[in-house]
Amino acid sequence: MLTDNTPAAAGGDEEVRVSVFVQGGKGTIRQGIVRRLIVRCELGEGIHIYGEPVPEGMIATQVEINGPPGLIAQDTIYPPTETLRLESMNMELPVWSGMVDIVVPFYPTGELASETRPLDTKSIEIEVSVRYQACNDEVCFPPKTVTLNIELDLDVVDIPVLSMHMGHGQRESNFSLAPHMLRLVLRKFRQNPLGLPRFIFKTIGLEMAAASRRRGK
Numbered sequence: 655m656l657t658d659n660t661p662a663a664a665g666g667d668e669e670v671r672v673s674v675f676v677q678g679g680k681g682t683i684r685q686g687i688v689r690r691l692i693v694r695c696e697l698g699e700g701i702h703i704y705g706e707p708v709p710e711g712m713i714a715t716q717v718e719i720n721g722p723p724g725l726i727a728q729d730t731i732y733p734p735t736e737t738l739r740l741e742s743m744n745m746e747l748p749v750w751s752g753m754v755d756i757v758v759p760f761y762p763t764g765e766l767a768s769e770t771r772p773l774d775t776k777s778i779e780i781e782v783s784v785r786y787q788a789c790n791d792e793v794c795f796p797p798k799t800v801t802l803n804i805e806l807d808l809d810v811v812d813i814p815v816l817s818m819h820m821g822h823g824q825r826e827s828n829f830s831l832a833p834h835m836l837r838l839v840l841r842k843f844r845q846n847p848l849g850l851p852r853f854i855f856k857t858i859g860l861e862m863a864a865a866s867r868r869r870g871k
Contacts, residue, residue, distance in 0.1 A: 660675050660676065660680070660681050661675065661676060661681040661804055661805060661806055661807075662674060662675035662804065663675075663782075663802040663803060663804045664802070665800045665801075665802050666695075666800050667798075668698055669697070669698050669701045669788045669795065670695055670696070670697055670698070670701065670703065670786060670788050670798070670800075671695070671696040671697075672693065672694070672695055672696075672784050672800045672802065673693075673694045673696070674691065674692070674693055674694075674782045674802045674804050675691075675692050675694075675804070676689050676690065676691055676692070676804070676806060677689065677690040677691075677692055678690060679809070681806055681807065682806065682807045682808065682809040683760075683761070683762055683767070683778075683806055683807075683808060683809065684762070684767055684808065684809040684810060685761075685762055685763070685764060685766075685767040685768060686761075687761060688728070688759050688760070688761045689759070689760055689761065690757050690758070690759055690760075691719060691727075691757070691758040691759075691760055691780070691782070692755055692756075692757060693717050693755070693756040693757075693758065693782060693784055694753065694754070694755050694756075695715070695750070695753070695754040695756070695784070695786070696752075696753050696754075697750070697751055697752060697753070697754070697788070700790045700791060701751065701788050701789070701790055702738060702749040702750060702751045702788070702789055702790075703715050703749065703750055703754070703786045703787065703788050703789075704747060704748065704749055704750075704786070704787055704789075705732060705735040705748040705749065705750060706732075706748065707748070708747060708748070709745070709747075712747075712787060712794070713785065713786065713787035713797040714787075715732075715750070715754075715756070715784070715785070715786040715787075716784075716785045716786075717730050717756050717758060717782065717783070717784050718782075718783045718785075719758055719760065719780055719781065719782050719783075720780070720781045720783075721760075721778060721779070721780045721781070722766060722778050722779075723765055723766065724762055724763045724764070724765030724766025724767070725760060725761075725762055725763075725766055725778070725780070726760060726761055726762070726763060727758055727759075727760045728758070728759040728760060728761075729759075730756060730757070730758050731756070731757040731758070731759070732756055733750070733754060733755060733756070735748035735749055735750055736748070736749055736750065736751065737749075749789075762808070766778070766808070767808050767809075767810075772810075773808050773810060775808065776807060776808060777805050777806060777807045777808060778805070778806055778808060779803055779804070779805050779806075780803070780804050780805075780806060781801060781802075781803050782801070782802045782803070782804065783799055783800070783801045784799065784800045784801075784802075785797065785798070785799045786798060786800075839853065
Protein backbone atom coordinates (compact mmCIF):
# COMPACT_ATOMS: atom_id res chain seq x y z
CA MET A 655 0.00 0.00 0.00
CA LEU A 656 1.09 3.56 -0.73
CA THR A 657 0.96 5.72 2.41
CA ASP A 658 0.91 9.51 2.62
CA ASN A 659 4.53 9.81 3.82
CA THR A 660 5.98 7.51 1.16
CA PRO A 661 8.12 9.29 -1.49
CA ALA A 662 6.36 8.82 -4.82
CA ALA A 663 6.07 10.16 -8.34
CA ALA A 664 3.29 9.71 -10.90
CA GLY A 665 2.70 10.23 -14.61
CA GLY A 666 1.22 8.61 -17.69
CA ASP A 667 -2.13 9.24 -19.32
CA GLU A 668 -5.77 8.11 -19.30
CA GLU A 669 -4.95 4.70 -20.72
CA VAL A 670 -2.00 3.92 -18.43
CA ARG A 671 -1.38 5.74 -15.16
CA VAL A 672 2.16 5.09 -13.85
CA SER A 673 3.30 5.66 -10.26
CA VAL A 674 6.60 4.87 -8.56
CA PHE A 675 7.33 4.45 -4.85
CA VAL A 676 9.61 2.53 -2.48
CA GLN A 677 8.34 -0.16 -0.14
CA GLY A 678 9.75 -0.28 3.39
CA GLY A 679 11.86 1.98 5.59
CA LYS A 680 9.56 4.99 5.08
CA GLY A 681 11.19 5.44 1.68
CA THR A 682 14.74 5.69 3.06
CA ILE A 683 17.66 3.54 1.95
CA ARG A 684 20.79 2.44 3.81
CA GLN A 685 23.70 0.08 3.43
CA GLY A 686 23.04 -3.63 3.85
CA ILE A 687 19.27 -3.47 3.27
CA VAL A 688 17.47 -4.33 0.02
CA ARG A 689 14.52 -2.07 -0.73
CA ARG A 690 11.77 -2.69 -3.28
CA LEU A 691 11.00 -0.07 -5.90
CA ILE A 692 7.38 -0.50 -6.96
CA VAL A 693 6.32 0.57 -10.45
CA ARG A 694 2.52 0.54 -10.49
CA CYS A 695 0.63 0.67 -13.78
CA GLU A 696 -3.10 1.34 -13.45
CA LEU A 697 -4.79 0.51 -16.75
CA GLY A 698 -8.03 2.03 -17.98
CA GLU A 699 -11.13 -0.04 -18.68
CA GLY A 700 -10.48 -2.45 -21.55
CA ILE A 701 -6.78 -1.53 -21.74
CA HIS A 702 -3.92 -4.03 -21.55
CA ILE A 703 -0.14 -3.89 -21.86
CA TYR A 704 2.20 -6.63 -23.02
CA GLY A 705 4.63 -8.84 -21.17
CA GLU A 706 7.38 -11.01 -22.64
CA PRO A 707 7.51 -12.56 -25.19
CA VAL A 708 5.78 -10.62 -27.95
CA PRO A 709 6.01 -10.90 -31.75
CA GLU A 710 8.24 -8.56 -33.69
CA GLY A 711 6.70 -5.13 -34.01
CA MET A 712 5.08 -5.17 -30.56
CA ILE A 713 6.65 -3.71 -27.41
CA ALA A 714 6.81 -5.62 -24.15
CA THR A 715 6.74 -3.60 -20.94
CA GLN A 716 10.21 -2.80 -19.58
CA VAL A 717 11.39 -0.95 -16.48
CA GLU A 718 14.83 0.61 -16.08
CA ILE A 719 16.20 2.56 -13.13
CA ASN A 720 19.25 4.81 -13.02
CA GLY A 721 20.89 6.36 -9.98
CA PRO A 722 24.22 7.60 -8.65
CA PRO A 723 27.30 5.35 -8.46
CA GLY A 724 26.91 2.77 -5.72
CA LEU A 725 23.20 2.13 -6.35
CA ILE A 726 22.72 -1.50 -7.42
CA ALA A 727 19.48 -2.64 -9.09
CA GLN A 728 18.71 -6.37 -9.06
CA ASP A 729 16.66 -8.25 -11.66
CA THR A 730 13.22 -6.79 -12.27
CA ILE A 731 10.34 -8.93 -11.00
CA TYR A 732 7.33 -8.98 -13.32
CA PRO A 733 4.02 -10.49 -12.15
CA PRO A 734 2.41 -13.38 -14.05
CA THR A 735 0.62 -12.37 -17.24
CA GLU A 736 -2.77 -13.37 -18.58
CA THR A 737 -3.23 -14.88 -22.02
CA LEU A 738 -5.09 -12.81 -24.60
CA ARG A 739 -6.16 -14.77 -27.65
CA LEU A 740 -6.72 -12.93 -30.92
CA GLU A 741 -8.93 -15.24 -32.96
CA SER A 742 -8.63 -13.12 -36.09
CA MET A 743 -4.84 -13.57 -36.07
CA ASN A 744 -4.77 -17.02 -34.45
CA MET A 745 -2.37 -15.59 -31.87
CA GLU A 746 -1.98 -15.71 -28.09
CA LEU A 747 -0.29 -12.81 -26.32
CA PRO A 748 0.85 -12.34 -22.69
CA VAL A 749 -0.83 -9.25 -21.24
CA TRP A 750 -1.68 -7.41 -18.03
CA SER A 751 -4.87 -5.52 -17.28
CA GLY A 752 -6.28 -3.70 -14.26
CA MET A 753 -3.48 -2.79 -11.83
CA VAL A 754 0.04 -4.16 -12.32
CA ASP A 755 2.89 -3.90 -9.80
CA ILE A 756 6.40 -4.40 -11.19
CA VAL A 757 9.16 -4.69 -8.57
CA VAL A 758 12.83 -3.70 -8.81
CA PRO A 759 14.87 -4.70 -5.72
CA PHE A 760 17.83 -2.36 -5.12
CA TYR A 761 20.39 -1.46 -2.49
CA PRO A 762 23.29 0.98 -1.92
CA THR A 763 26.89 -0.18 -1.62
CA GLY A 764 29.51 1.39 0.64
CA GLU A 765 30.38 3.78 -2.18
CA LEU A 766 27.04 5.49 -1.64
CA ALA A 767 26.25 4.82 2.04
CA SER A 768 29.15 3.46 4.06
CA GLU A 769 29.20 2.28 7.66
CA THR A 770 32.76 3.60 8.08
CA ARG A 771 32.20 7.26 7.21
CA PRO A 772 29.47 9.91 7.48
CA LEU A 773 26.98 10.18 4.63
CA ASP A 774 28.25 12.29 1.73
CA THR A 775 24.72 13.46 0.92
CA LYS A 776 21.34 13.35 2.65
CA SER A 777 19.34 12.14 -0.34
CA ILE A 778 19.65 10.80 -3.87
CA GLU A 779 17.50 10.94 -6.99
CA ILE A 780 16.52 7.84 -8.94
CA GLU A 781 15.29 8.02 -12.52
CA VAL A 782 12.70 5.39 -13.47
CA SER A 783 11.84 4.75 -17.13
CA VAL A 784 8.82 2.65 -18.06
CA ARG A 785 8.38 1.66 -21.70
CA TYR A 786 5.14 -0.01 -22.78
CA GLN A 787 2.57 -0.39 -25.54
CA ALA A 788 -1.10 -0.14 -24.59
CA CYS A 789 -3.90 -1.72 -26.58
CA ASN A 790 -7.62 -2.32 -26.36
CA ASP A 791 -9.75 -4.87 -28.20
CA GLU A 792 -9.71 -2.82 -31.39
CA VAL A 793 -6.46 -0.88 -31.69
CA CYS A 794 -2.89 -0.76 -30.42
CA PHE A 795 -1.58 2.66 -29.43
CA PRO A 796 1.97 3.80 -30.27
CA PRO A 797 4.66 2.73 -27.77
CA LYS A 798 5.31 5.21 -24.96
CA THR A 799 8.05 5.82 -22.42
CA VAL A 800 7.20 7.42 -19.08
CA THR A 801 10.18 8.78 -17.14
CA LEU A 802 9.74 9.66 -13.48
CA ASN A 803 12.18 10.92 -10.85
CA ILE A 804 11.92 10.06 -7.19
CA GLU A 805 14.04 11.50 -4.37
CA LEU A 806 14.97 9.15 -1.52
CA ASP A 807 16.61 9.97 1.79
CA LEU A 808 19.77 8.10 2.76
CA ASP A 809 19.96 6.77 6.30
CA VAL A 810 22.86 5.59 8.44
CA VAL A 811 23.14 2.07 9.83
CA ASP A 812 22.76 1.16 13.50
CA ILE A 813 25.99 -0.02 15.08
CA PRO A 814 26.64 -1.61 18.50
CA VAL A 815 28.97 -0.12 21.10
CA LEU A 816 32.44 -1.14 19.96
CA SER A 817 35.27 1.38 19.86
CA MET A 818 36.53 0.42 16.40
CA HIS A 819 33.08 1.10 14.88
CA MET A 820 32.21 4.28 16.78
CA GLY A 821 32.89 7.83 15.66
CA HIS A 822 32.29 7.21 11.94
CA GLY A 823 29.05 9.17 11.69
CA GLN A 824 26.68 6.24 12.09
CA ARG A 825 23.86 5.79 14.62
CA GLU A 826 25.30 4.29 17.81
CA SER A 827 23.11 2.01 19.94
CA ASN A 828 23.32 1.02 23.61
CA PHE A 829 24.11 -2.62 22.83
CA SER A 830 27.70 -3.58 23.72
CA LEU A 831 29.47 -5.90 21.33
CA ALA A 832 32.66 -6.22 23.39
CA PRO A 833 31.96 -9.69 24.91
CA HIS A 834 31.01 -11.12 21.52
CA MET A 835 34.06 -9.54 19.88
CA LEU A 836 36.36 -11.06 22.53
CA ARG A 837 35.01 -14.54 21.85
CA LEU A 838 35.40 -13.96 18.10
CA VAL A 839 39.01 -12.78 18.49
CA LEU A 840 39.94 -15.80 20.61
CA ARG A 841 38.34 -18.19 18.14
CA LYS A 842 40.05 -16.55 15.16
CA PHE A 843 43.40 -16.53 16.99
CA ARG A 844 43.20 -20.26 17.57
CA GLN A 845 42.40 -20.79 13.90
CA ASN A 846 45.00 -18.34 12.55
CA PRO A 847 47.53 -16.86 15.02
CA LEU A 848 48.92 -14.42 12.41
CA GLY A 849 45.47 -12.95 11.88
CA LEU A 850 45.52 -11.20 15.26
CA PRO A 851 48.32 -8.74 14.39
CA ARG A 852 46.54 -7.82 11.17
CA PHE A 853 43.33 -7.25 13.11
CA ILE A 854 45.14 -5.02 15.62
CA PHE A 855 46.71 -2.88 12.89
CA LYS A 856 43.35 -2.54 11.14
CA THR A 857 41.67 -1.52 14.41
CA ILE A 858 44.34 1.10 15.07
CA GLY A 859 43.81 2.51 11.58
CA LEU A 860 40.04 2.75 12.11
CA GLU A 861 40.53 4.40 15.51
CA MET A 862 42.86 6.99 14.01
CA ALA A 863 40.41 7.74 11.20
CA ALA A 864 37.55 8.15 13.69
CA ALA A 865 39.66 10.47 15.87
CA SER A 866 40.54 12.58 12.85
CA ARG A 867 36.86 12.93 11.94
CA ARG A 868 35.97 13.96 15.49
CA ARG A 869 38.66 16.65 15.45
CA GLY A 870 37.36 17.95 12.13
CA LYS A 871 33.84 18.56 13.43
